[in-house]
Amino acid sequence: MSEAVQPLLEVQNLSKHFGAVRALSDFSMQIRPGEVVALAGDNGAGKTTLIKAISGVYKPTAGEIRLKGEPVSFSTPQEARDKGIETIYQDLALADNLTIGGNIFLGREPMRRILGVLPVLDRPKMAQAARETMALLDFHVSRMEAPVSNFSGGQRQAVAIGRAVYWNAQILIMDEPTAALGVPEQRKVISLIHQLKAQGRGVIFISHNLQDIFAVSDRIVVLRRGVTAGERKISETTHDEVVKLMVGG
Template sequence: MTMLTPDTTSHTTKQPASIVQGPRADGQSPVLRCRKITKRFGGLVAVDQVDFDVYPGETVALLGDNGAGKSTLIQMIAGVYRPDGGVIELDDQAVDIRSPLHARDLGIETVFQDLALCDNLGASENIFLGREIPGKAYGMLPGLNEAKMRAEAKAVLSELHINIRNLDAPVRTLSGGQRQATAIARAVYWKARLMIMDEPTAALGVPEQKKVLSLIETLKQRGVPVIVISHNMQDVFEVADRLFIMRRGRAVADLRAADTDANEVVRLMVG
């Protein structure tokens, strides 16, 4: 056995080769294409030459044990970390995603493990954060069109059957599920090209979990591809079309949900 990654301190066992995904049978090209994407933290290779594609309208579950590199991978796609190597393409165009705001401008909406909303702002303001509708204050000064933003926020939330009584209440006063729902409403309203969710149901009660899962389904129906990280196998099999499994920074399997089951997935996760 040859050591392919001599700079790696943590990867001492033999791993399967990285998975190269080709064009799909129906000829569609991926919305997101990552090639040999790599991120190191000091001597640790958190994400090691991973190839990862997401196609239009599919929900992909990103799976792996704690520390497998899932959050690090999506944080490169979300502009939090710059990759140390590899290429990210959106709709066949190589992109250098400079910041989370830049990712949003590119149409990548992310719900992080520790959520990406502004706690002190209301649901409506969060939906329009960074993309406010201009208007006139006191009928003359340049300002924001608060009424229009509130009406639009109300419309998208009600369309998604999301119940938030006071759109101006700071989102920190909302439930976990309402906060997730606000982030999803933002993605729907702005027609995100890709939605990323890191453990969206982990901190939620059962009814709220169901709501988030049904919102993921709604995103799919609207053609928004979703990457979802979850440790909950039941959720995974409920929403995912495809399962992408990582182990110690490497991609180890890329399976259609219909072709596998929880036992096999766990086996692949732990190696």
């Protein structure tokens, strides 16, 4: 990918301290359109602190975040979402009793008026959005009106990604998206991420599964004790080298 393409996201010298604990120190990274950057590191390496700083959960102690070249500062995750940064956590935050459309519009439901007076949920619009979004991800479920509790792990992951896509997320932060899934379901999620890449979105992919990281990522950034232990192009590194960076070998 051309170095001249303006990054979607730049993190420059970001630090986050909790009292005397330096959870993240002087961290920098870039993500360009259509690029998947993996974040790897043991528990306590600083991955969660980093994504919470990018997504508006934590205010950084120092450093800068830029979106398409413009400095940004978020006080809440909603502010980050409004600017096109969506975080999909491992627990997905889906409402099990609702349909795909219900989950896409959760908290932002479209309304229409009956007889010009009575406001009711615009269910046809929700169903149409669900169909179009799932088609965009090349993900087809036959039961659009079924509650998502009926769906498999991979299908649920697709609904969470679909919600982000519908609201036009340009950067998707995916926290362990293949954890607790069987191999066929993992492949579905990897396929979904390839779709996001093809649409020119940027993805931060956090995983302990090196096989998945190598299957989907362009670059990998390894964190250790809050600092960058190394950054490699996937095409120019090996599993062994990444593990050595993680453990400090």
